[in-house]
Amino acid sequence: MTAQMADRFLCNNDQYSLIGIKGGGLCTPKSFGMESEMMSTACYRGFHALYELTEKELILREFTLNEPNNNYVPIGDVKPIITEYYGTYEKLNVIVDFTGKIRLAKDFLREFYIHMGYQKASAYETIYDITIEHGRVLVINNRSEEMKQKRGQFMEQFESGNLKQSIDNAFSLDMDLI
Template identity: 30%
Template sequence: MTAQFPDTFCLDGQGFDLVTIHGAPLFSPAEYGLFPMPRITACWRGYVCQYGLREERLVLEKLSLNLPEDAARPPIGGIVPEPFDRAVPRLFSTVYENLGLPVPFSGSLWIARGFIPELYVHMGFAPAWKYTQVRSLKFLDGRCTAQQDESQAMEAVRRQKAAQPESA
């Protein structure tokens, strides 16, 4: 399996990869009548979400997805996607920008930045310990109730893994 595009998270003006979700799923295109298809091996889900915080509330800011050419592209939260144009090459056929769509999530999200290239494996999604900066965010009904820096804990995981002998 090819390494996959992660969902992303913008926090304090910085971009992070969303690396762990503890709780119910965040956003489902199917709930909006959208059924994405994989177009590239780096995105088998057929879509990527960008989340953020607005007034300490979790929101979906951007949705990029691949839909069949003849698929409906309904507004989401009053926002219509960029017009589909086959002549314009891009990774995703349909992009909704500036959504600000509230996500009533309860649970925790781990977000990370500063991926360590030496730890790259050409499959799936990268786990939190493969990043230099890691934060956990706790949510209750979409409201952020706590944030914590997990970077030192992930550094300890890297040290522990480095100390383990490689299996044959």
């Protein structure tokens, strides 16, 4: 199994990986009337996205997917750039009405890499939990110092725990997993 491609978020000119989520409303192929199937072992769900998070709104900027029937429909007025394996929609400006919490991280610490699923907060230097209501930021909580104290904890649990549970946890974006 392979580490998975995380959705990415642009915030204040920095790029972060989505490593946790509670709530609903982020974009999926179904949001646009499409289906997806695995793109590669690094993208089992068949799609990934780039969002921009501003003080006022959450915006989908780029969306890549493998549509099994080649039913790539325009998103707004944007048509995809289609390759043999997937289509990419660039320069999107789709306002996203997400309500919930997201965990964003950057500055990955390679020594805590797990070759399966999504990387967890204890493997990054910079971590933020962000509460969003209808696409607007309400609260930003810097969790970096707390996660520094828990550095590598998920890797330890992954390597010493029940195999099935470790795999399930690796592929989860549950914010309680660190």
